[in-house]
Amino acid sequence: MLKRGSTIGVFGGGQLGRMMAAAAAPLGYRCIGYAPEGDNVAALLCSDFVTAEWDDEAALADFASRCDVVTWEFENVPVATARAIPQGGIFPPPAALETAQDRLNEKRFVEVLGGRTAPYVPVDSRADLDAALDTIGLPAILKTRRDGYDGKGQWRIHSADDAAIDLPAAPTILEGFVTFEAEFSIVLVRGQDGEMRVWDSTRNIHEDGVLSASQFPAGPQIEAQVDEARALAKKVAQKLGYVGVLTLEFFATDDGPVFNEMAPRVHNSGHWTIEGAATSQFENHIRAVAGLPLGNTRTVAKAVEMRNILGSDIESAHALLDDGDTHLHDYGKSDIREGRKMGHVTRLARR
Structure with a gap:
């Protein structure tokens, strides 16, 4: 400690x-x-x-x-x-970075633990891509195996014309599209003693590959799949000997939760916990790496919505404070670019 x-x-x-x-x-x-x-x-x-x-x-x-x-x-x-x-x-252990930084290794790791993923094929050449498209079918999405976030390093392929792209020099992976009703995250924290706590899951809404909003309650379809997704997330944390906050993203489908990707860190979809939970993801991460007892993760509001503030919208963000129980977080970034996360706002409906 x-x-x-x-x-x-x-x-x-x-x-x-x-x-x-x-x-x-x-x-x-x-x-x-x-x-x-x-x-x-x-x-x-x-x-x-x-x-x-x-x-x-x-x-x-x-x-x-x-x-x-x-x-x-x-x-x-x-x-x-x-x-x-x-x-x-x-903390977390560097092995968590090693696993999460390569999308192919990440999917294989999760599959071994019993997780369900989108169909995928590694792609290192044009011939690989052609063969992968025959295997996966259309539509599909090509992603760089490393780096890339918020929709970067990704190419959606709906037709043969879309496949006529200049492949990046870096290794890629082709994934089949997943038919889903909603997206959600499991955000958990694991302490140095192995204790794990999990926050309520939100419905995550994306626009142009960037998280736009996280909403609680998440709705019945997500709620019905949270337990299975939590069980997988806990297996991942246990296998890695993880310490700190870990996030796994899922698609809610008719066949159950489909793993999308993991983030070995605090996560945008957990920002609502600052005001909306008894202990935020940030405090619990610090508690974990410091060897302190973990805090309670219960939700303290009957409804919560977190929305990201992108680009120049941050210039007028103070006006959002007129709306009830609202909390603004301006990240203080000086380089304002459209689509860049500049801050977020959280609205709560108290119990």
Whole structure:
């Protein structure tokens, strides 16, 4: 258990790191961030921030020496960087990054644990793509195996004309389309002692590949599939020896929950927990990596909606505060781009 005044290092400088730092302070901890040059908004709330490349051995060694434990706020931290931190000094374990960073490995990992996935075929060449389309059929979606988020690194293929694309240099995977009624997430936290707690699931609404809103209650179809999805998420956490917040995304289908992807970190679909749950995903992540008892994850409102604020809409976001029990989170990003997550707003209907 980390003593009062300890330092938690955070790989990454985005809004998730910012919200981790905000959650750590009331528990008596300080955060130091580490990331390459960029719009590192976490620096505004961290006690200090190291701007250096992921492979800067001297900077990493100095950073590690200043931290009592290290975590991360996004899943594209290089595995080698995470492994540079001595074992037992970083949570979640780097194996979680290694699994989640490759979509092919991720799906195979989940299948071994009994999870249901979309049909998929690895693609490394034009011949592979042609054969994969024969196997999967249309429509399908081609994705880079690594990197890519919020709809990036993805190509929807509805016809032979759509398949006439320039393949990226990186390995890809072709997935069959899943017919689904809704999307939802399982957001859980696992402590160092193996205890696991799970938040209520929301209905996740996406627009152009980006999460637009998360709504609770999620509706009867999702509610009927949550237990099966939770069971799989717990198997994943157990197998990885996970510590911290872990998120698995699912499609709710007529055949039950279909696994989409996992995020070994706090997650956009869990932002509603800041005001909507007894303990937020950010506080419980800090509790887990610090070795503290986990907090209660019960929902404290009868209805919750979280909506992302994209691009220039952040300029008028304060007007949203006129609407009842509403909470605004401006991430403080200076680089405003259309489609970029600039903040979120959460509305609650109290019990």
